[in-house]
Amino acid sequence: MELFLEQLPIVLKALNVGFIQTLKLFFxxxxxxxxxxxxxxxxxxxxxxxxxWLVKMFVAVIRGTPLMIQLLIVYFFPGLVLGNPIWGSSESxxxxxxxxxFILNYTCYFxxxxxxxxxxxxxxxxxxxxxxxxxxxxIFFKVTLLQMIKRIIPPMSNEVITLVxxxxxxxxxxxQEIIWAGQSFMKGSQGISGAIWPLFFTAIYYLIxxxxxxxxxxxxxxxxxxxx
Amino acid sequence: xxxxxxxxxxxxFEGTQVLTDxxxxxxxxxVLSLIGSSGxxxxxxxxCLNFLEQPDxxxxxxxxxxxxxxxxxxxxxxxEIRRKRLHFGLVFQSFNLFPQYTAKENVMLAxxxxxxxxxxxKARKKEIFKEIEAEAVxxxxxxxxxxxxxxxxxxxxGGQCQRVAIARALxxxxxxxxxxxxTSALDPELTGEVLKVIKRLAEQNTTMIIVTHEMAFxxxxxxxxxxxxxxxxxxxxxPKQVFGNPKEERTRQFLNRFTEG
Ligand SMILES: Nc1ncnc2c1ncn2[C@@H]1O[C@H](COP(=O)(O)OP(=O)(O)OP(=O)(O)O)[C@@H](O)[C@H]1O
Ligand SMILES: [Mg+2]
Numbered sequence: 001m002e003l004f005l006e007q008l009p010i011v012l013k014a015l016n017v018g019f020i021q022t023l024k025l026f027f028x029x030x031x032x033x034x035x036x037x038x039x040x041x042x043x044x045x046x047x048x049x050x051x052x053w054l055v056k057m058f059v060a061v062i063r064g065t066p067l068m069i070q071l072l073i074v075y076f077f078p079g080l081v082l083g084n085p086i087w088g089s090s091e092s093x094x095x096x097x098x099x100x101x102f103i104l105n106y107t108c109y110f111x112x113x114x115x116x117x118x119x120x121x122x123x124x125x126x127x128x129x130x131x132x133x134x135x136x137x138x139i140f141f142k143v144t145l146l147q148m149i150k151r152i153i154p155p156m157s158n159e160v161i162t163l164v165x166x167x168x169x170x171x172x173x174x175x176q177e178i179i180w181a182g183q184s185f186m187k188g189s190q191g192i193s194g195a196i197w198p199l200f201f202t203a204i205y206y207l208i209x210x211x212x213x214x215x216x217x218x219x220x221x222x223x224x225x226x227x228x
Numbered sequence: 229x230x231x232x233x234x235x236x237x238x239x240x241f242e243g244t245q246v247l248t249d250x251x252x253x254x255x256x257x258x259v260l261s262l263i264g265s266s267g268x269x270x271x272x273x274x275x276c277l278n279f280l281e282q283p284d285x286x287x288x289x290x291x292x293x294x295x296x297x298x299x300x301x302x303x304x305x306x307x308e309i310r311r312k313r314l315h316f317g318l319v320f321q322s323f324n325l326f327p328q329y330t331a332k333e334n335v336m337l338a339x340x341x342x343x344x345x346x347x348x349x350k351a352r353k354k355e356i357f358k359e360i361e362a363e364a365v366x367x368x369x370x371x372x373x374x375x376x377x378x379x380x381x382x383x384x385x386g387g388q389c390q391r392v393a394i395a396r397a398l399x400x401x402x403x404x405x406x407x408x409x410x411t412s413a414l415d416p417e418l419t420g421e422v423l424k425v426i427k428r429l430a431e432q433n434t435t436m437i438i439v440t441h442e443m444a445f446x447x448x449x450x451x452x453x454x455x456x457x458x459x460x461x462x463x464x465x466x467p468k469q470v471f472g473n474p475k476e477e478r479t480r481q482f483l484n485r486f487t488e489g
Pocket of ligand 2: 270271272408
């Protein structure tokens, strides 16, 4: 017990540092994938066949393969195949590589959710706007968008919670996120080795963070309950 | 000069002819009823007038101005179509109100967006929005919705929704207001309140084209009736002529189905 109390501050400090990296990856993925997903969803609804086909293929490949593989390919492909290790081997290089892979992956998932959301808004809404002399742009921003947001919040919430847990996959390219930090005490770090309990503590971080997110997302959903 | 002249409109979807040689004209302040069985092309005709469909052939003129001529590409420029639409208003069978806006906001939205294009908008913004709001309030009051203005569509009955939709269309002061079966989605007991509103508009000399299956109403309110069958105008005339003394056997059969109930 005494030993535990002695080690706890050291472990928590390391976990906090790892968790910051987890959070950074989480937020940068959202910041990138939320708008890019919209661009891709427009591509997948495009009436221009070649573009439509290309985008749909891309989405199918990304959604059909594990994020883990995408991480490895994004990180190692430039160096091993092109002979140009653009990411370098520093922590910040690994972070960039991880961000790229995560944004790529989540953009595709989000784009499909958006597409479903946009297509679930009845065509009559758009026609009503047209007949009232509104431009396509005005119709999208003033009429369709909020209805779409309302419809996509539940599936987006699921993806966001999954993203929190998925960030741990970046461990595979040795990004120093919270799992990496917890695991280091198994191998030995700062005088602590063979300890598995720090890993249990990482689980608590995930639980608390996901709990907060769940509450916030539910509030957002409630905010839009004023219309149907 | 008629307010609306439609000449030789043709429309087909994937090879099936839906409208054939549609010819008619409408005087300002008059009401035209379009009747005919399901699939006869009534909705398609209204959609052509509102530029939601593009006719394959024919001319649409409003106040002598050629808004659309299938043979003249210069009348089909995408950026002008939006302005041309404003000559017409369209009230849908299923209302198509914007669910995230209150009744009053539904009526104001398009006008607000349109006024933003005015050159002096920024300077007069507050004043302009006040005017738009006052107009919306007045329109909704006319529709009997004075105490429903801040309700959202899902809080309103079908009849109330349709009256909001009528106010929304009127807010842009169209030359010609079109209705596509405005009461078909309503329970019978709500039909009357909407028909009453339309009748009052007719009395105020609003130019209207009404697609309807309410024969008694069409007979009562219209100046002109067109009976359509398989995409053609089979018969047109005053309500007295068309309902009282139809020339065509098809019209007679169609009307009999309604009187026999
Ligand atoms: N977008 C479209 N694509 C293909 N066919 C269409 C389309 N819109 C309408 N049609 C066809 O055109 C014909 C006329 O349809 P329309 O909706 O104009 O009839 P209507 O007189 O309004 O009928 P109803 O009384 O049932 O509303 C129908 O046979 C319909 O199937
Ligand atoms: Mg119809």
